[in-house]
Amino acid sequence: MSFQDLEAGHVRGAPLGGGRRNGRGPAGAGGAGAGASQAVASGVFQINTAVATFQRLVNTLGTPKDTPDLRDRIHKTRQHITQLVKDTSDKLKQASEADHRVEVSATKKIADAKLAKDFQAVLKEFQKAQRLAVEREAAYAPFITQAGLPQSYNSSEVNNGADKLAEQRTQLLESRRQELVFLDNEIVFNEAIIEERDQGIQEIQHQITEVNEIFKDLAVLVHDQGAMIDDIDSHIENAVVATSQAKDLVTRFLAADMLVTGYLRRGPAHSDNSTCSIKAWKAAEPGMDPGIRLDVSRR
Numbered sequence: 001m002s003f004q005d006l007e008a009g010h011v012r013g014a015p016l017g018g019g020r021r022n023g024r025g026p027a028g029a030g031g032a033g034a035g036a037s038q039a040v041a042s043g044v045f046q047i048n049t050a051v052a053t054f055q056r057l058v059n060t061l062g063t064p065k066d067t068p069d070l071r072d073r074i075h076k077t078r079q080h081i082t083q084l085v086k087d088t089s090d091k092l093k094q095a096s097e098a099d100h101r102v103e104v105s106a107t108k109k110i111a112d113a114k115l116a117k118d119f120q121a122v123l124k125e126f127q128k129a130q131r132l133a134v135e136r137e138a139a140y141a142p143f144i145t146q147a148g149l150p151q152s153y154n155s156s157e158v159n160n161g162a163d164k165l166a167e168q169r170t171q172l173l174e175s176r177r178q179e180l181v182f183l184d185n186e187i188v189f190n191e192a193i194i195e196e197r198d199q200g201i202q203e204i205q206h207q208i209t210e211v212n213e214i215f216k217d218l219a220v221l222v223h224d225q226g227a228m229i230d231d232i233d234s235h236i237e238n239a240v241v242a243t244s245q246a247k248d249l250v251t252r253f254l255a256a257d258m259l260v261t262g263y264l265r266r267g268p269a270h271s272d273n274s275t276c277s278i279k280a281w282k283a284a285e286p287g288m289d290p291g292i293r294l295d296v297s298r299r
Contacts, residue, residue, distance in 0.1 A: 036095035037108070040115050043088030048122045050081045055129045061136035068142045074133060075203075081126055082207045089214045092116060096221055116222045123215055130208055137204075 054077045060070055092115070099109045 034108070036091045036098060037112055037115065039091040040088055040095055040112070040119065043084055043091060044115060044119050044122060047081060047084045047088065047119075047126070050077060050084065051122060051126045051129060053077060054081060054126070054133075058129055058133045058136065061133065062140040064143060066140060066142050068144070071137070071142055074137075078130070078133070078204070078207060082211060085123065085126070085211055085214055088119060089218065092119060092218070092221065096224070113222070116218065120215070120218050120222055123211065123218065127208075127211060127215065130204070130211070134204055134208075 054074070057070065057074045057077060060066060061074075092112075095112050096116075098104060099112055
């Protein structure tokens, strides 16, 4: 299933957003399962889009565009994706539980298994981007603009006249004082950034741990769904074999019936002193279908 199919809100043969009916029965269970499947499809699409944005931001780390504002955007995007992953994981578990009901169609079970694999794939991409973000954030410090730094005084103005010398000296002292204040503020600011980075690293580690745990649970769920699909395929194959055997048996019964009907219509006078008897027997090998044998003998 493509992401276009996910956005369309359909899983092969069954609308994902189908209405939920009241009462107990296949309709109610199917509606709940379809709603969870629709939520998973939407979640996978949103995560895929957000991860693409996250990757672009991470690739900017270490460049001149690496600013505190960029770090903040990366932090918020990471939080947003982590929350989407949690919500989608919960909905996928609901859809998986619904798929274990007898009344759920094989088509929906297969479609949900496909969604789980899509979710697993986009989660791998997010984990890869997370690792790269941690490495680059630790290796590079954000660029801090110097817009707040006061401009140096213009030395050419000193030569405008002796009457302005005192004013120029005052401006020079004020400029140096402001530079010192700015440097002090910059030191404090850098210390705050370092502290914030330490806190951010701890939060990132926590988020990575959460995503890894979800990924482990997802791997188990995908494995279980794969076994369920294999079981569905086995039932379908057995049904095809049984249907073929049933058709063969009906054909043999019809052939025998036609022979008996013809014999009864001709009657004893036209039977050429022949008698016809039908005997049913069971095959010698166990598990084989019963057949029909037409025994015609002369007397």
